[in-house]
Amino acid sequence: GENVEQHPSTLSVQEGDSAVIKCTYSDSASNYFPWYKQELGKRPQLIIDIRSNVGEKKDQRIAVTLNKTAKHFSLHITETQPEDSAVYFCAASQAGTALIFGKGTTLSVSS
Amino acid sequence: NAGVMQNPRHLVRRRGQEARLRCSPMKGHSHVYWYRQLPEEGLKFMVYLQKENIIDESGMPKERFSAEFPKEGPSILRIQQVVRGDSAAYFCASSLRDGRPEAQYFGPGTRLLVL
Numbered sequence: 001g002e003n004v005e006q007h008p009s010t011l012s013v014q015e016g017d018s019a020v021i022k023c024t025y026s027d028s029a030s031n032y033f034p035w036y037k038q039e040l041g042k043r044p045q046l047i048i049d050i051r052s053n054v055g056e057k058k059d060q061r062i063a064v065t066l067n068k069t070a071k072h073f074s075l076h077i078t079e080t081q082p083e084d085s086a087v088y089f090c091a092a093s094q095a096g097t098a099l100i101f102g103k104g105t106t107l108s109v110s111s
Numbered sequence: 112n113a114g115v116m117q118n119p120r121h122l123v124r125r126r127g128q129e130a131r132l133r134c135s136p137m138k139g140h141s142h143v144y145w146y147r148q149l150p151e152e153g154l155k156f157m158v159y160l161q162k163e164n165i166i167d168e169s170g171m172p173k174e175r176f177s178a179e180f181p182k183e184g185p186s187i188l189r190i191q192q193v194v195r196g197d198s199a200a201y202f203c204a205s206s207l208r209d210g211r212p213e214a215q216y217f218g219p220g221t222r223l224l225v226l
Binding site: 032034036042043044045049089095096097098099100101102103104 | 156
């Protein structure tokens with residue numbers, strides 16, 4: 001079955017810096033890769049996703065890149081703000097299957 | 112446009128009791144997924160259901176756990192004879208359809224505490 005590895009487990013940046021979180025997946029059949037943000041005690045919120053037919057997707061300060069050959073994808077957050085502090089999860093799936101999540105990255109943005 | 116709803120938000124049970132967790136998907140969504148999150152850990156898939164069908168229950172323990180998504184009403188995750196190790200946050204998510212990868216939207220979760 002699918003296995004998703006996520007790095008780093010914790011990431012501390014200064015406000016205004018960029019943050020990058022990386023994930024690798026094992027199943028070459030996976031074709032959907034969402035990213036979720038979870039604040040303490042809250043639900044996971046979908047912040048961006050990418051399908052395997054594109055290599056990059058951007059939404060304001062957030063971008064995701066996908067390398068199908070290497071089976072890895074990354075989340076990039078630019079101009080970080082304190083409200084970006086949260087746990088970020090990557091996931092992988094195929095159509096009609098459950099999401100397999102990475103273990104999460106705790107991002108701390110200090111002002 | 113109501114999102115995914117779950118109730119109760121918090122549930123306290125003593126060992127040996129039953130826990131019933133309910134999930135109402137987003138309007139128009141016919142696919143429901145249940146995930147479990149232990150403290151400071153990631154989300155682990157438990158079961159995937161469509162109306163009146165269990166599609167994939169590979170992540171759900173074989174004993175004490177069951178799930179259903181009836182034709183009418185919410186999806187229910189049932190845990191019988193709870194033990195302390197069942198204490199966790201249980202999230203459900205819903206998606207629009209299969210056939211192509213679809214975004215899953217999560218409910219607020221039920222935090223189960225077993226005393």
